[in-house]
Structure formats: structure tokens, C-alpha cells
Amino acid sequence: MLAFLPYWVEPVARYMVTEGLKVTAQIAGVAVLFSGVAGILLGTLLTIRWWPLRSLIRLYIEIWRGLPLIVTIFLVYYALPAFGIDIQPWLAAAVALTLWGSAQIAEATRGAVESIPREQHEAAAALGFGWLGRHTFVIVPQAFRRLLPPLVSLLVNVIQNTTLAALIGVGELLTTGRQQIETLLFPPPVGTGQDHSLAILGAVLITFFVISFPLTRLAAYLERRLV
Amino acid sequence: MTLAASSWSLIWANRDVLLHGLVRTLEASAVAIVGVAVIGVVLGAARAYRVPVASQIAAVYVEVVRNTPILVQVFFIYFALPQVPWVGVRVDEFTAVCLGLMFWGGGFNIENFRAGFEAVPQRYREAGLALGFGGAAIFRYVVFPIGGRIAIPPSINTYIAVLKNTAIAGPAVGFAELTQVAYGIIEASLRTYTVFAVIGVVYLLIVWTLSALIRLLESRLALPEARR
Numbered sequence: 001m002l003a004f005l006p007y008w009v010e011p012v013a014r015y016m017v018t019e020g021l022k023v024t025a026q027i028a029g030v031a032v033l034f035s036g037v038a039g040i041l042l043g044t045l046l047t048i049r050w051w052p053l054r055s056l057i058r059l060y061i062e063i064w065r066g067l068p069l070i071v072t073i074f075l076v077y078y079a080l081p082a083f084g085i086d087i088q089p090w091l092a093a094a095v096a097l098t099l100w101g102s103a104q105i106a107e108a109t110r111g112a113v114e115s116i117p118r119e120q121h122e123a124a125a126a127l128g129f130g131w132l133g134r135h136t137f138v139i140v141p142q143a144f145r146r147l148l149p150p151l152v153s154l155l156v157n158v159i160q161n162t163t164l165a166a167l168i169g170v171g172e173l174l175t176t177g178r179q180q181i182e183t184l185l186f187p188p189p190v191g192t193g194q195d196h197s198l199a200i201l202g203a204v205l206i207t208f209f210v211i212s213f214p215l216t217r218l219a220a221y222l223e224r225r226l227v
Numbered sequence: 228m229t230l231a232a233s234s235w236s237l238i239w240a241n242r243d244v245l246l247h248g249l250v251r252t253l254e255a256s257a258v259a260i261v262g263v264a265v266i267g268v269v270l271g272a273a274r275a276y277r278v279p280v281a282s283q284i285a286a287v288y289v290e291v292v293r294n295t296p297i298l299v300q301v302f303f304i305y306f307a308l309p310q311v312p313w314v315g316v317r318v319d320e321f322t323a324v325c326l327g328l329m330f331w332g333g334g335f336n337i338e339n340f341r342a343g344f345e346a347v348p349q350r351y352r353e354a355g356l357a358l359g360f361g362g363a364a365i366f367r368y369v370v371f372p373i374g375g376r377i378a379i380p381p382s383i384n385t386y387i388a389v390l391k392n393t394a395i396a397g398p399a400v401g402f403a404e405l406t407q408v409a410y411g412i413i414e415a416s417l418r419t420y421t422v423f424a425v426i427g428v429v430y431l432l433i434v435w436t437l438s439a440l441i442r443l444l445e446s447r448l449a450l451p452e453a454r455r
Contacts, residue, residue, distance in 0.1 A: 068391040068393075068394035069237075069395075070398065070406060072427075074423050075423040075427060160297075162296075163298040164298060197307040205299050205300070209294045212294035213290065217289075
């Protein structure tokens with residue numbers, strides 16, 4: 001089908017998709033899931049007016065949003081083994097992305113939860129719900145509508161930032177692309193003896209664009225529809 | 228804690244190297260931020276005024292920047308662009324870092340300034356017309372100062388992000404800014420993460436200071452009529 005392409009393209013592309021893109025999806029999936037859960041939890045707790053808890057969560061948010069993400073990745077990657085936790089590089093990247101992502105979502109959740117009118121709290125309280133039940137069954141589900149655009153934006157940002165895992169040697173899409181560039185530099189039969197950086201890095205750029213563009217459109221659409 | 232003691236002394240022994248890395252971070256950020264500001268104002272104005280061709284190019288540029296990872300952008304500029312006939316030039320690491328950050332930050336800053344220029348109330352422009360100003364004079368004396376003023380707080384956010392992203396662009400091309408230097412120290416010694424905690428604090432101090440500046444400016448720079 002793609003016979004007009006040079007012979008090396010098919011195996012290279014196959015490897016990058018089946019190996020690289022798989023790891024990219026793995027990191028992004030784990031990071032988005034845990035960021036969402038932890039972020040919504042922390043953001044909801046942030047609406048409690050008790051200053052020790054508040055300032056603790058505030059500190060968490062400001063630290064992980066303030067640090068350059070790559071520094072967080074290096075920090076997690078090198079610090080966890082020092083505490084006796086043996087962790088695979090891809091998971092270290094996912095943990096760092098989760099710290100950063102949960103801080104983003106916590107901030108958004110606080111706003112969303114606080115936007116729910118106080119009558120909703122009072123009505124739920126009148127039905128006999130305690131703080132936990134009120135938030136689990138009444139407030140957070142309503143706030144979730146407003147959280148959809150930031151969650152989709154987070155997904156886009158997390159997918160793009162999975163590439164940072166390349167800097168700690170994780171074999172995600174960018175890394176596999178760069179490996180293939182190196183391999184193709186070898187003379188035949190191993191490689192082609194040529195530098196295919198332009199084609200391969202271009203393909204990586206286009207892949208990310210094709211994945212992200214519909215999602216940023218979706219986030220913008222949700223933003224207009226739901227707010 | 229002998230391990231902790233040794234890692235602190237390791238950092239102390241490398242303080243000059245780390246300080247030099249910080250200087251390189253600030254240098255690259257400063258150069259990139261100037262470029263980002265120029266791109267933001269020029270193409271932001273092109274977007275706000277819907278200048279044919281320039282506006283469409285700027286729109287595509289913004290979408291490309293937003294929807295692709297900065298690390299891939301930097302790799303592309305450093306490794307792939309030199310292969311493009313006619314336009315391709317191999318640049319040194321410092322230039323690559325600055326160009327990469329300019330390209331990335333520019334895309335976000337266009338949106339900041341477009342929004343700023345578009346937020347200038349129509350009647351301000353009409354007031355300019357009533358004074359006999361032409362289109363260029365209205366931009367120079369009305370839209371640019373007022374719209375630019377509205378765009379300053381969000382654009383500083385972009386500049387902070389540019390500074391933070393030196394930590395990505397540096398290690399990507401092997402430019403010895405703060406993070407790359409810290410990485411070098413780790414690789415050359417026992418694997419002590421303390422050095423990343425230390426540079427993390429440095430980054431946080433810079434970022435938090437600039438964020439506080441934004442909050443200060445936000446109320447100061449708001450248009451009088453937007454103040455409550």
C-alpha cells in the first residue's frame with residue numbers, strides 16, 4: 001500500500017508505534033488517571049476552611065506547579081531509589097507527571113467546587129448528608145461538569161509532556177524515533193548510512209499534533225458549552 | 228547521616244559550577260524572552276487586525292506550538308532543521324536553546340497579545356479617530372499601550388514558562404544551564420538526588436517571585452474602568 005515510501009519507513013514506523021507509542025500511552029494513561037483522582041480529592045479538601053490543611057495543600061500545589069516538570073522527573077527518578085523504592089523509569093516519569101497534573105487539577109477543582117451555589121450544600125445537608133456524603137454525591141458530581149475542559153487540557157499536556165521521559169531514557173515515542181535515527185545512520189545492511197532526522201522527528205511532531213489537535217478543539221468546545 | 232553530609236559537601240564543592248549554570252539559565256531565558264515578546268506583539272497585532280496571510284500564518288503557528296511537545300520542537304530545530312536545503316543551518320547549543328524557547332513561547336505570547344489588543348474597547352479607537360488619528364497612529368498611541376498593558380500579566384506567565392523550559396531545552400541539546408549542570412554532577416558522582424532538591428528550590432524562588440510580581444501588577448495594570 002505504501003510502496004512509494006523508501007523501504008526503511010515501514011519497519012521503523014511499525015517499531016515506533018508498537019513500542020514507542022505504547023509506552024507513551026502507558027505513561028499518559030497512568031498519569032492522567034491518578035492526576036484526576038488525586039487532583040479532585042485535593043481540590044475538594046482545599047475548600048475546607050481549616051488553615052493547616054489549606055496551607056499544606058496550597059504548598060503541594062505551588063511546589064509541583066512551580067518546579068519545571070523535568071526537574072520533578074529527575075527528582076523522582078533519583079530520589080525514590082535513595083529511599084529504597086525501586087521504580088522503573090517509565091513509572092518514575094508517570095509519578096512526576098501525576099504530582100504536576102494533580103496540582104493543576106486541584107486548583108481547577110477548587111474553583112469548580114466553590115462555584116456550586118451554597119443552596120446545594122444546604123439542600124444536601126437537609127437530606128441528612130454529612131460533609132463526605134454531601135461532596136461525594138451532590139457537590140463534586142455537579143462540579144465535574146466544569147472540570148471536563150481542564151481535564152481534557154490536562155490530557156493534552158500530559159501526552160505532550162510524556163516526551164520528557166525521554167531524558168531519563170524511557171523508550172517512549174520520541175526515544176524510539178531517536179534510536180531509529182541512530183540505527184539508520186549505520187551503513188547497509190543495518191541502516192541506510194544516511195541521517196533521517198528530518199523525516200523521523202517530523203513524523204514524531206506530526207503524530208503528536210494529530211493526537212493533540214482534536215483534543216484541544218474538544219477542550220475549547222467543552223469550555224464554550226459548559227461554562 | 229554521613230550520606231546526607233557527603234551530598235551537601237558535594238553540592239558545596241560544585242557551587243561555582245551550579246552558579247554558572249544558573250547564570251546560563253538566566254542568559255538564555257533573557258534572550259528568548261526578548262524574542263518571545265517581539266513575536267507576541269507583532270503577530271498578536273497581525274491576529275487582532277486580521278492582517279491577510281500574516282494572520283493565517285500566525286494562527287497555524289499557534290496551533291503547532293500548542294499541540295506539539297516542546298522537547299520535540301527543540302530536537303527538530305537542533306537535529307532536523309539543518310537537513311532542510313537552503314534554510315537549514317547548524318547552530319550552537321546556546322542558539323538552539325534560545326531559538327527553541329522563542330519558537331515555543333512565541334506561540335503562546337501571540338495569544339496573550341491578540342487577546343490584549345482585542346480587549347481594547349472600541350470607543351477608545353473611536354476617540355482616536357475623533358482626534359484625527361490614522362490607523363497607524365491609533366495602534367501606536369491607543370491600541371498598543373492599552374492592549375499591551377492588558378497583556379502584560381498573562382505574558383509574564385508565558386515568560387515564566389519560558390524560563391522553566393530552559394530546564395528542558397538545555398538537557399535536550401547539552402547546553403550547560405542549571406538542570407544540565409545538576410545532571411552532570413549526578414552522573415559524575417554517586418547518585419545523589421539532593422542536587423535536584425537544591426536546584427528545585429532555586430527554580431521555585433525565581434518562579435514564586437515572578438508569580439508574586441504578576442499578582443502585584445494585575446491590580447496595578449488593570450484599566451481604571453475595570454477596577455472595582
